[in-house]
Amino acid sequence: MELTRIAEALKAGRVEDVKTYTEMALSVGKEPKEIINSGLMAGMNVVGEKFKNGEMFVPEVLIASKAMNAGMEIIKPLLKEGDVTSKGKAVFATVKGDLHDIGKKLVCMMMESSGYEVVDLGVDASPEKIIEAVKEHDADIVGMSAMLTTTMMAMKNTVEGLKENGLYDDVKVMIGGAPVTDNYAEEIGANYSSDSTEAVELANRLMA
Ligand code: B12
Structure with a gap:
């Protein structure tokens, strides 16, 4: 085959x-x-x-x-690896204005399979919605996906919102998607990974 x-x-x-x-x-x-x-x-x-x-x-x-x-x-x-103990809670979303979700779903799948509890907020998620979910689920990780250059800005706004709400120091921010780069991540105070396998490695490093 x-x-x-x-x-x-x-x-x-x-x-x-x-x-x-x-x-x-x-x-x-x-x-x-x-x-x-x-x-x-x-x-x-x-x-x-x-x-x-x-x-x-x-x-x-x-x-x-x-x-x-x-x-x-x-x-x-x-x-899924059966009864593995959770490595941590992660909230994932495709950012506001963006409807691309294939890559994000793949990252969510890999994260779940490696032992993270994942809450997927779906697509077109506003900074407010993401921040609320981080609070509600007491997330260890927040992952954002953007596939359009025009929607990347929402990642920065969300990071700023996390800071304003006093949540930034308690949550690791991961970002990804075609237009996103390491430099952009550094600029906004997030962590970048280019694919789903690397994303899990990044999450493991951030949680270590
Ligand atoms: C499929 C697709 C669509 C589908 C989406 C279906 C869906 N349910 O997702 C549809 C047809 C709806 C669509 C619509 C549009 N699209 Co589109 N689309 C694509 C396409 C062809 C593939 C994306 C994809 O799924 N790739 C496969 C997955 C597995 O890869 P990935 O998404 O990159 O994800 C991987 C990594 O990026 C990373 N990753 C992703 N997210 C995250 C998150 C975190 C936290 C981490 C760590 C890692 C990570 O890991 C993933 C797995 O390895 C891309 C082309 C491209 N080269 O990417 C264009 C593309 C993204 N689209 C584009 C455009 C322009 C549009 C439209 C504006 C078109 C239009 N005129 O209507 C609309 C916008 C709709 C909207 N508001 O979002 C442009 C964006 C250009 C830009 N720079 O802004 C692209 C790049 C095509 C192009 N070259 O022109 N699109």
Whole structure:
């Protein structure tokens, strides 16, 4: 079972095929993380390139995203490590004005599978909503995702809000997403990671 079949089906937006091939890959013993990286992510990366070059358009990208989510839903339960004690509580959100959630969901999945309790606030989350959730859940980590240069500012506003509410010193701020950089993170007082595996390593380092 070649994982490229998953990538091909995802690019073509064949949701049912993505599900079938993901199940097939698992049944022949492929590792969940390998399926994510060499199947689902590999396909989504090509979609990203084609979207950028004007070879794919929003409706097609949406269907590909649905296919990605469908594959991830199958893999999600397998990433959980059973009864591990919680490494900490993390609140995650895609920031205000931004509806991209595939990458953030992937980071949430990896965090959960490595033992963190994750509260996912979804997309388009205002600084107020994020700050409220940090308070309510007494979070150790807050993770923000932004995929648009225009929505990145919301990360800075949220960090400032955390400071104003006296929460900043008790919570580790992690940020990520395509336009986000290490420099930007440093500038606003957050920590950056470029992918979901690294995100877990970063969280572990911050919590150590
Ligand atoms: C899929 C997609 C969409 C889908 C989103 C579906 C969904 N449910 O998410 C749809 C079609 C809805 C969409 C809409 C739009 N999109 Co769009 N989209 C993409 C695309 C092709 C892929 C994003 C993706 O899912 N990648 C796969 C995931 C796995 O990767 P990832 O998101 O980067 O996440 C990884 C890391 O960044 C990191 N990470 C992510 N979040 C976090 C958080 C933390 C805390 C950490 C530590 C790490 C981390 O870990 C993840 C896993 O490894 C990108 C292209 C690209 N190159 O990114 C454009 C892209 C982001 N979109 C873009 C644009 C312009 C738009 C629209 C404005 C288009 C339009 N004209 O309507 C709208 C905006 C809608 C809105 N208000 O948000 C631009 C943004 C340009 C910019 N610099 O601002 C991009 C870059 C495409 C481009 N090159 O032009 N889009």
